[in-house]
Amino acid sequence: MLVADENHDPREAAMTTTTHVAVVGAGPGGLTLAAALQRGGVTVTVLERDDGPHSRDQGGTLDMKKGSGQDALAAAGLLDAFLWHCRPEGQDQRVLDRDGTVLAEEITAPDDMANPEIDRGVLRSLLLDALEPGTVRWGTTVREIRRDGDRHVLETGGGSVTADLVVGADGAWSVVRPLLSAARPEYSGVTFVELRISCVDTAHPAVSALVGRGGMFSAADAKGLVAQRQGDGSVRVYAGFRDALDWPVAAGLSLTGARFDDAVAVRAELRRRFDGWAPALTAMIDACDDAVYCRPLYALPVPHTWPSTPGVTLVGDAAHVMSPFSGEGANSAMLDGAELAGEILAGPDVATAVLRYERTMFPRATVNALGAAEGLDGFFSADGSAHAARRREEMIAEHSRRNAAAQCT
Ligand SMILES: Cc1cc2nc3c(=O)[nH]c(=O)nc-3n(C[C@H](O)[C@H](O)[C@H](O)COP(=O)(O)OP(=O)(O)OC[C@H]3O[C@@H](n4cnc5c(N)ncnc54)[C@H](O)[C@@H]3O)c2cc1C
Missing domain, CATH: 3.50.50.60 (FAD/NAD(P)-binding domain)
Known part of the structure; x- marks a missing residue:
């Protein structure tokens, strides 16, 4: 009730x-x-x-x-x-394939x-x-x-x-x-690496334009990038992939709590994982602040x-x-x-x-x-982006x- x-x-x-x-x-x-x-x-x-x-x-x-x-x-x-x-305009959504082609887009009515x-x-x-x-x-x-x-x-x-x-x-x-x-809770097999890009409009205008007023999704080959504009002028990006829970150890990355100790090393690891993706998308990895977090997804x-x-x-x-x-x-x-x-x-x-x-x-x-x-x-x-585009259609309905x-x- x-x-x-x-x-x-x-x-x-x-x-x-x-x-x-x-x-x-x-x-x-x-x-x-x-x-x-x-x-x-x-x-x-x-x-x-x-x-x-x-x-x-x-x-x-x-x-x-x-x-x-x-x-x-x-x-x-x-x-x-x-x-x-x-922020009603934050409902805007854009789905891109890994080459940067827009597959679906929704602009929010005022x-x-x-x-x-x-x-x-x-x-x-x-x-x-x-x-x-x-x-x-x-x-x-x-x-x-x-x-x-x-x-x-x-x-x-x-x-x-x-x-x-x-x-x-x-x-x-x-x-x-x-x-x-x-x-x-059990590990889902997917980890998000959480990135933040401060002052995106002035410091990284191309990333700002890519993300737009709301959210941007791109996924392929069991990997994905999700970017969300925040109310404080930053963009938060989740770089997700399927891997074992201890992948940071295998990649030589150490953590203090959920935070990676070496942002340079984790950026290099993400660039390796997203190699071949459109430079406009991987630019989000290069643009991120030094506070980078590991978020394994549990259910x-x-x-x-x-x-x-x-x-x-x-x-x-x-x-x-x-x-x-x-x-x-x-x-x-x-x-x-x-x-x-x-x-x-x-x-x-x-x-x-x-x-x-x-x-x-x-x-x-x-x-x-x-x-x-x-x-x-x-x-x-x-083919995660095609799936995301279909889900967008369902969600719009x-x-x-x-x-x-x-x-x-
Ligand atoms: C990457 C990511 C993105 C997400 N995006 C969305 C989204 O877009 N939309 C959406 O609806 N949901 C989203 N979620 C899910 C959402 O974050 C959670 O479902 C939501 O926060 C759950 O709220 P809660 O109040 O149940 O628990 P929590 O938000 O986890 O709050 C629990 C609180 O309990 C406190 N606590 C824990 N243990 C103790 C203790 N022993 N004693 C005292 N205090 C304690 C913690 O400090 C915390 O403040 C997302 C989750 C993740 C991981």
């Missing part, structure tokens, strides 16, 4: 509750849940291991879809603020608000601004969770928190998930479900991490959060609310995860359908 009316005050319909909800993780899913719960008068604490809202780069731009991410923002009372901050883009940092700030001060406990890593009667105790490095409901919104490597399921087995368990559940990647080729990861994390909040507010009790939420979330996550796996396989195939549906409501 989603309370999607921006102007509706959910406290009017909420069950009276003294429930304390502990949310582990201040990503898009956890923060949407917290904002929607707090809006309904439920006591919520978010425990986040990041030292602060801006302590690490939040990653690339996200499209927020009507029907999922945007509905979740409405439930948190944030749709108008999102529409103010978003009034098209189906999937506008927003930078992750801006989205996080938007969600945080909706919360009462002190709701998020920064620099708090949850290490262990144990049952204590009807409640759970979360142990952090600096003390413990007791809650009636623990929600794991803590991403792919969730510490909450083992309370519900033995499943672990949970599909379907991933668990028997409903009193006092614990999961939202977002903790429940259903999948490859980014669904385009739904952050959107569905936020929809999970908003729907779980809606069910808790509808009552009559937390256990029933969690059961109803999981019954809706499981089939949705399965459909998205199957689509993500299919998208990944198609993109990293012999879906896009039009969502727009038409939105105009009818």
Whole structure:
């Protein structure tokens, strides 16, 4: 159940509750849940291991879809603020083959608000601004969770928190998930190397023109380049390929955390892997900043479900991490959060609310995860660009359908 009316005050319909909800993780899913719960008068604490809202780069731009991410923002009372901050032109998409020939292109109509883009940092700030001060406990890593009667105790490095409901919104490597399921994310066989090109318009105008206002995709021979314009004047590029998880070792590349230690060496490795591709495309490798990251793509087995368990559940990647080729990861994390909040507010009790939420979330996550796996396989195939162009056509049709549906409501 989603309370999607921006102007509706959910406290009017909420069950009276003294429930304390502990949310582990201040990503898009956890923060949407917290904002929607707090809006309904439920006591919520978010425990986040990041030292602060801006302590690490939040990653690339996200499209927020009507029907999922945007509905979740409405439930948190944030749709108008999102529409103010978003970049509709970021929906532009271009698919090129490895020779640089444009196979498909979509230019966004000025009034098209189906999937506008927003930078992750801006989205996080938007969600945080909706919360009462002190709701998020920064620099708090949850290490262990144990049952204590009807409640759970979360142990952090600096003390413990007791809650009636623990929600794991803590991403792919969730510490909450083992309370519900033995499943672990598996390596998909594809790694993204994440590059960033700062001040692209002035420093690299040819790359800027190639990428355009939104996203650019090119794939062949089980390799691909994905470039996305960000709101801060930079372009983020993912150079992806199929290889073993330990390929950096074989290539003589060392890492500190996810960051490569030697940007010159990793650029040379990428040039070798994309040898023979159009110079306009490989120029993105040469143009990148020195901060280069290794992002192996993981996914949970599909379907991933668990028997409903009193006092614990999961939202977002903790429940259903999948490859980014669904385009739904952050959107569905936020929809999970908003729907779980809606069910808790509808009552009559937390256990029933969690059961109803999981019954809706499981089939949705399965459909998205199957689509993500299919998208990944198609993109990293012999003829990935042709596959991407076909998917673009399907997405444009879906896009039009969502727009038409939105105009009818
Ligand atoms: C390369 C790439 C591109 C993507 N592109 C898109 C896209 O275009 N559109 C889209 O919708 N999705 C995209 N996704 C997917 C999207 O990033 C995720 O699905 C989304 O971030 C999941 O949100 P979440 O809130 O579930 O988890 P996360 O965003 O992972 O947040 C989890 C939070 O929990 C915290 N945490 C973890 N463990 C603990 C702990 N023990 N204690 C306390 N805190 C903890 C983390 O610090 C983090 O802040 C992409 C993913 C990747 C890898």
